[in-house]
Amino acid sequence: MCQEGVIMDRATLVCLLSACSLAGILNEGPYYFKSMNPIYGLCPEMEHYSCMVDLLGRSALLSEAENFIKMSSQPQVSLWMALLAACRLHGNVQLGERVAKCIFELDPESARGYVLLSNTYATTGESDTKANIQNIRKERHVYKQPGCIWIQLDSQMHTFVVDDKEHPRMMEIRAQLKELSKHMKKEGYPPEEQLLLHESKTEVLLHGHSEMLAFAFGLISTPPDTPLHILKNLQVCSHCYEVHYEISWENNGCKRC
Incomplete structure (x- = not known):
C-alpha cells in the first residue's frame, strides 16, 4: 500500500495490528504501533491499544500487557477485557482476579467479564469457583447477550x-x-x-x-x-x-x- 501511494488510515492500522496479534508476530506489532504517529501521522485510538494488549496477552506476556494498560492515558473496559481473555487462555487465575476487579469497578454490569472470569477458573479445573461466579452474576441480574x-x-x-x-x-x-x-x-x-x-x-x-x-x-x-x-x-x-x-x-x- 505504501509503495502504491495508498494513504494508511485508522482502520488499516487496526487490521495490521490485528493480523500481528493473531499470527503472534511479536516484533512487528509494537513497531507498527509506535510508528503510527511519526510515520503515518495517526494517533493511536482505543482499537489500536486493544490490539496491542491482545498481542502481548496471546504471547503470554501478561505482566507487560498489564503495564501497557496502566501506562495508557485512560484505561478502558475493553483493554482490561482483552487482558482477562489472555488470562483465561493461559490459565492465570491470580492476575485474572485482579483484572476482573478493575473491569467490575469500571462496569459493574459487565456480563462478559463474569463469563471470562468463570472460564478462567474452568481452565484450571476450579469448577466450583466457576459455578460460584456464575451464581453471583445471576444474583446481580447481569445477563450476557445470547449468541x-x-x-x-x-x-x-x-x-x-x-x-x-x-x-x-x-x-x-x-x-x-x-x-x-x-x-x-x-x-x-x-x-x-x-x-x-x-x-x-x-x-x-x-x-x-x-x-x-x-x-x-x-x-x-x-x-x-x-x-x-x-x-x-x-x-x-x-x-x-x-x-x-x-x-x-x-x-x-x-x-x-
Missing part, C-alpha cells in the same frame, strides 16, 4: 442458538453433526482441550454451538459446492472456526463457509 446464528436459504432466514431444540429439522441436523463428528475423529481432529472447558468432546460436537447447528443445517439443505453464508451477532469461537476450516479443506478445498 445467535442466522443462515439464509431460499429467501428464508433460519435462526439458531446454543443447544437449539426448536428447529423443525433438528433431528436431521443432529444426525448430520454425528456423522461429522465420526468423520473428524477418524481423521484425527480433536478440539483444543482448553476450548472445551472440561466438557466432553461428544457434547460439544453433538449438542454444541449455534455455529455447528447452522452449518449442519446448511449441509443437509443445499447441494454440494453451494456456498454457505452464516452470520453471528458475537464472535465465532475458535473450535467452530477450526471445524469449518477443516471440513472445507476435506471437501477438496470446497469453500462452503
Whole structure:
C-alpha cells in the first residue's frame, strides 16, 4: 500500500495490528504501533491499544500487557477485557482476579467479564469457583447477550442458538453433526482441550454451538459446492472456526463457509 501511494488510515492500522496479534508476530506489532504517529501521522485510538494488549496477552506476556494498560492515558473496559481473555487462555487465575476487579469497578454490569472470569477458573479445573461466579452474576441480574446464528436459504432466514431444540429439522441436523463428528475423529481432529472447558468432546460436537447447528443445517439443505453464508451477532469461537476450516479443506478445498 505504501509503495502504491495508498494513504494508511485508522482502520488499516487496526487490521495490521490485528493480523500481528493473531499470527503472534511479536516484533512487528509494537513497531507498527509506535510508528503510527511519526510515520503515518495517526494517533493511536482505543482499537489500536486493544490490539496491542491482545498481542502481548496471546504471547503470554501478561505482566507487560498489564503495564501497557496502566501506562495508557485512560484505561478502558475493553483493554482490561482483552487482558482477562489472555488470562483465561493461559490459565492465570491470580492476575485474572485482579483484572476482573478493575473491569467490575469500571462496569459493574459487565456480563462478559463474569463469563471470562468463570472460564478462567474452568481452565484450571476450579469448577466450583466457576459455578460460584456464575451464581453471583445471576444474583446481580447481569445477563450476557445470547449468541445467535442466522443462515439464509431460499429467501428464508433460519435462526439458531446454543443447544437449539426448536428447529423443525433438528433431528436431521443432529444426525448430520454425528456423522461429522465420526468423520473428524477418524481423521484425527480433536478440539483444543482448553476450548472445551472440561466438557466432553461428544457434547460439544453433538449438542454444541449455534455455529455447528447452522452449518449442519446448511449441509443437509443445499447441494454440494453451494456456498454457505452464516452470520453471528458475537464472535465465532475458535473450535467452530477450526471445524469449518477443516471440513472445507476435506471437501477438496470446497469453500462452503
